[in-house]
Amino acid sequence: NAGVTQTPKFQVLKTGQSMTLQCAQDMNHEYMSWYRQDPGMGLRLIHYSVGAGITDQGEVPNGYNVSRSTTEDFPLRLLSAAPSQTSVYFCASSLRGGTQYFGPGTRLTVL
Amino acid sequence: KQEVTQIPAALSVPEGENLVLNCSFTDSAIYNLQWFRQDPGKGLTSLLLIQSSQREQTSGRLNASLDKSSGRSTLYIAASQPGDSATYLCAVSNYNQGGKLIFGQGTELSVKP
Numbered sequence: 404n405a406g407v408t409q410t411p412k413f414q415v416l417k418t419g420q421s422m423t424l425q426c427a428q429d430m431n432h433e434y435m436s437w438y439r440q441d442p443g444m445g446l447r448l449i450h451y452s453v454g455a456g457i458t459d460q461g462e463v464p465n466g467y468n469v470s471r472s473t474t475e476d477f478p479l480r481l482l483s484a485a486p487s488q489t490s491v492y493f494c495a496s497s498l499r500g501g502t503q504y505f506g507p508g509t510r511l512t513v514l
Numbered sequence: 515k516q517e518v519t520q521i522p523a524a525l526s527v528p529e530g531e532n533l534v535l536n537c538s539f540t541d542s543a544i545y546n547l548q549w550f551r552q553d554p555g556k557g558l559t560s561l562l563l564i565q566s567s568q569r570e571q572t573s574g575r576l577n578a579s580l581d582k583s584s585g586r587s588t589l590y591i592a593a594s595q596p597g598d599s600a601t602y603l604c605a606v607s608n609y610n611q612g613g614k615l616i617f618g619q620g621t622e623l624s625v626k627p
Contacts, residue, residue, distance in 0.1 A: 434613035436613060436614065436615070438615075445617050445618070445619045445620065446603070446605075446615075446617040447617075448614055448615065448616075451613065451614055453613070461614065493557060493558065495558075495615075497613050499613065500545060500546060500565065500607075500613075501563070502548065502560045502563045503548060503560060503605075503613065503615060504560065505550075505557045505558040505559075505560075506557055507556065507557045508556075508557050
């Protein structure tokens with residue numbers, strides 16, 4: 404099993420550009436989530452999904468969109484990047500009530 | 515609103531010492547609690563998962579306890595080693611919250627040879 408994979412590892416964007424952060428898991432997990440990690444703020448939930456076709460907002464959803472068309476994939480879209488979205492982004496997956504497995508992260512810088 | 519606090523924020527110990535990391539949460543209606551390890555520049559690695567009905571979990575030199583009524587969990591590391599140096603994060607999941615985790619700020623552990 405590859406576990407949870409994320410691409411790209413690093414990305415630099417200019418303000419106003421859009422992009423999609425990719426996340427995939429091969430463990431047939433129902434639950435998938437996106438977090439951002441910022442110094443002094445810890446890890447905060449952006450969006451999550453409890454299954455294909457079902458998504459919901461987390462603590463900091465503004466400026467981000469998600470969709471879940473398959474069990475395996477959960478992409479995160481930045482609609483119009485802002486410097487405040489400079490962060491490290493982590494994707495996670497789990498079975499209901501189970502251990503959460505995290506991907507290696509995407510380091511995003513918005514200039 | 516659930517809040518998770520970890521004390522201390524940083525800890526430095528000599529190699530071989532036994533140590534305890536603390537985690538507290540404000541709402542006792544949790545589904546489970548997880549302890550993670552994060553090395554600098556890396557992702558999170560799950561160490562232990564404790565379900566709300568359990569009191570403790572053990573893995574090797576690690577032992578995590580859970581006291582829901584008091585809103586506390588501890589991570590005990592026996593015979594610490596320099597390789598244990600990392601940031602340790604505690605996170606809780608509430609009932610009917612679809613796997614959403616609320617994280618503490620973490621404890622940065624340094625084990626000196």
